[in-house]
Amino acid sequence: MKRVYLFCSAGMSTSMLASKMQKVATSHDLPIEVEAFPDGKIGQIVEERHPDVILLGPQVKHRYQEIAEKFASTKIPIAVIDQTTYGMMDGEKVLKTAIKMLKAAK
Helix, strand or coil: CEEEEEEECCCHHHHHHHHHHHHHHHHCCCCEEEEEEEHHHHHHHHHHHCCCEEEECHHHHHHHHHHHHHCHHHCCCEEECCHHHHHCCCHHHHHHHHHHHHHHHC
């Protein structure tokens, strides 16, 4: 089971997107778990749950460099979700991005 975790300011809007992503993954029988969390818990989540991909909501893109540097040693792929795709809550497109990141990280 691969873990794709989304992080944003409070974890609220990303939970809607994560839910849509999970529905797409489930409908295609993909062994992927998608969840959303507030960005303040990223350290705890990485330590306890070991995500395979980290996606940041556009509202916390200013933290990308800091987060990428902090977790560089983990080799976890990290990206900011495209603002338009995020705004449209396009779970399928974001899931495809995450899958590409997983494949590139192998």
